[in-house]
Amino acid sequence: MGEEKLTLFKNRKRFGIEKNIDIIFKNTALVLSSFVAIILLGIILVVFFQSFESFSRYGLKFLVTSEWNPVKDEYGAFTAIYGTLVTSFLSLLITIPLGVGTAIFITEDFVPKVFREIIGSFVELLAAIPSVVLGLWAIFVMEPFFRAFFVFLHNFFGWIPLFSTEPTGRNSFLAILILVVMLLPIVTSIARDSLNQVPKKLRNAAYGIGASRWKTIFSVILPAALSGIMAGVLLALGRAMGETMAVTMIIGNSNAFSWSLLSPGYTISSMLANQFGEADGSQVSSLFYAAFVLMILSLVVNIFAQWLVKKFSLKY
Amino acid sequence: MNSLYYQKRLSRNIGDKFFTSLSVICAMVAILPLIFLVTYILYKGGSQITPELFTLEPNPPGDDLDAGGINPALIGTLIITTIASIIAIPVGVGGGIYLAEYSKGGAFSRFIRFGVNVLAGVPSIIAGVFIYALIVSTKILFGSMYSGLAGGMALSILMLPTVIKTTDEGLKLVPNELRYASLGVGASMYTTILKVTLPSAFRSIATGVVLGIARAAGETAPLIFTALFSYYYITGFGDLFYEMGSLAVLIYNFALEPYDAQNKLAWAASFILVLSILSVNIFSRILAAFTEKTKRV
Numbered sequence: 001m002g003e004e005k006l007t008l009f010k011n012r013k014r015f016g017i018e019k020n021i022d023i024i025f026k027n028t029a030l031v032l033s034s035f036v037a038i039i040l041l042g043i044i045l046v047v048f049f050q051s052f053e054s055f056s057r058y059g060l061k062f063l064v065t066s067e068w069n070p071v072k073d074e075y076g077a078f079t080a081i082y083g084t085l086v087t088s089f090l091s092l093l094i095t096i097p098l099g100v101g102t103a104i105f106i107t108e109d110f111v112p113k114v115f116r117e118i119i120g121s122f123v124e125l126l127a128a129i130p131s132v133v134l135g136l137w138a139i140f141v142m143e144p145f146f147r148a149f150f151v152f153l154h155n156f157f158g159w160i161p162l163f164s165t166e167p168t169g170r171n172s173f174l175a176i177l178i179l180v181v182m183l184l185p186i187v188t189s190i191a192r193d194s195l196n197q198v199p200k201k202l203r204n205a206a207y208g209i210g211a212s213r214w215k216t217i218f219s220v221i222l223p224a225a226l227s228g229i230m231a232g233v234l235l236a237l238g239r240a241m242g243e244t245m246a247v248t249m250i251i252g253n254s255n256a257f258s259w260s261l262l263s264p265g266y267t268i269s270s271m272l273a274n275q276f277g278e279a280d281g282s283q284v285s286s287l288f289y290a291a292f293v294l295m296i297l298s299l300v301v302n303i304f305a306q307w308l309v310k311k312f313s314l315k316y
Numbered sequence: 317m318n319s320l321y322y323q324k325r326l327s328r329n330i331g332d333k334f335f336t337s338l339s340v341i342c343a344m345v346a347i348l349p350l351i352f353l354v355t356y357i358l359y360k361g362g363s364q365i366t367p368e369l370f371t372l373e374p375n376p377p378g379d380d381l382d383a384g385g386i387n388p389a390l391i392g393t394l395i396i397t398t399i400a401s402i403i404a405i406p407v408g409v410g411g412g413i414y415l416a417e418y419s420k421g422g423a424f425s426r427f428i429r430f431g432v433n434v435l436a437g438v439p440s441i442i443a444g445v446f447i448y449a450l451i452v453s454t455k456i457l458f459g460s461m462y463s464g465l466a467g468g469m470a471l472s473i474l475m476l477p478t479v480i481k482t483t484d485e486g487l488k489l490v491p492n493e494l495r496y497a498s499l500g501v502g503a504s505m506y507t508t509i510l511k512v513t514l515p516s517a518f519r520s521i522a523t524g525v526v527l528g529i530a531r532a533a534g535e536t537a538p539l540i541f542t543a544l545f546s547y548y549y550i551t552g553f554g555d556l557f558y559e560m561g562s563l564a565v566l567i568y569n570f571a572l573e574p575y576d577a578q579n580k581l582a583w584a585a586s587f588i589l590v591l592s593i594l595s596v597n598i599f600s601r602i603l604a605a606f607t608e609k610t611k612r613v
Contacts, residue, residue, distance in 0.1 A: 029413045033425075099346065104342075123347070129534075130564060130590070133567060181349065244440065302434055305437075
């Protein structure tokens, strides 16, 4: 018995090889973690250098002209940039009230908790549906469903430039609607999480001094959750800008510029999806230029979102 | 005395009623189309399922009424997702281990965490463009251009941030006492990580990784000009270096065809894709909820 104890506590020196394994393990992990930085820098550099030819030829004019003509070798991405900005901002405009309203519905006690949890997890599941499937659904279900509505819009509001063209099949408005479907789960689940994080004390204090339920929501809970909701909205904006498949399938893919939402349009990502496979010569470079613009847009939005979270995160 | 009773006509009570119904309407408007969408996809796709679907090649559009099956695309999706996982999981888990176990919150780890978030926000089509420039157009993979391998690489870029994040967060949840105990009895750092912290964080990491894989399986944009598409059976290892079909690209291509038979095939492929992604999601959620409950007891 005593002997066994002795062996148990016998000094055992760590072998050199074991120390080396430890060092190797740490450095491997270090290298693997720096892969992220390498890939990120690689993406930025590769896309930038590939677009260099087009960049030096057109400069910033590329951003404001909408000629896209592989035959004459003239390229300008204004239509696509306008399409990207318009579809993403308008879809957000529809998504924010819907998403935040749904999030409030889920976090307040209007219906029993079981129902709210089911609705919440259902919304989260929807984020998992691939965008190509949503595109398929948009082509065969949404487009026929909204056709009459577009005709109505054009007939009664045709004097507004946004609805000035005769609706023909696929158009930017449908792209906005399918983006709403894609963004709703993101905005709803992030808004719900930030609303849930607001401490119970705040609500109780507001009720205690006699505030009504919605007074409490508007003046106490929403302001406290605002930074989280804003960050979620910005993430959704980034997603909307970069979203490719569903938009490509429903937007109609036309480079002819039009202010109207009822005419076929383009976004940067749908232009890439459509043309990249068959492009050659300076068209490839121009497409890389467009990709670079898209990347900068989404990087700015993402970095701003992260900054916002850090700066205004809840301090209760 | 009157003020002690609930007064319907008080402006604050009317306002409250109004906003409550507004939020109910919001929830209805948001959720009903989503329910409709899911049931429609499952109904429309489910009615196209036949046994031949899983064994036949898809027919090129136009020549006859029968569209064939989706066998090559199904296998292709499995292969491409596997390639992506083989690349992204070791790199991501390794990187996550560094962030959670070794880094001390310095500039480097902050930069990497920031980079992970930025990479997660990079549009998926940019990953495709990047791999196209790096691998497809340079023919760096033994002279092959479009290939399943390149497609897998593009997908791995999208999976990587998810894997790193879940590993990092999973490891951070492991109580420090376990590490102290292990190091205290004389285990080296790598033994501690491999034998103590990683196993105790395994469930949460695995859940995150599986969700990441499910997400990648449905991605289309990075594949349309890296893996492209193929109508033919995958017969051997060498096919990795050639164009490879996938369910997602099949849906994209065949949805835009004017022929009904191809469209139906796209619905059938959507059914299989959505059903497998949803069931993976539901299953891992149930598993996560279940383990949480058992842990508390």
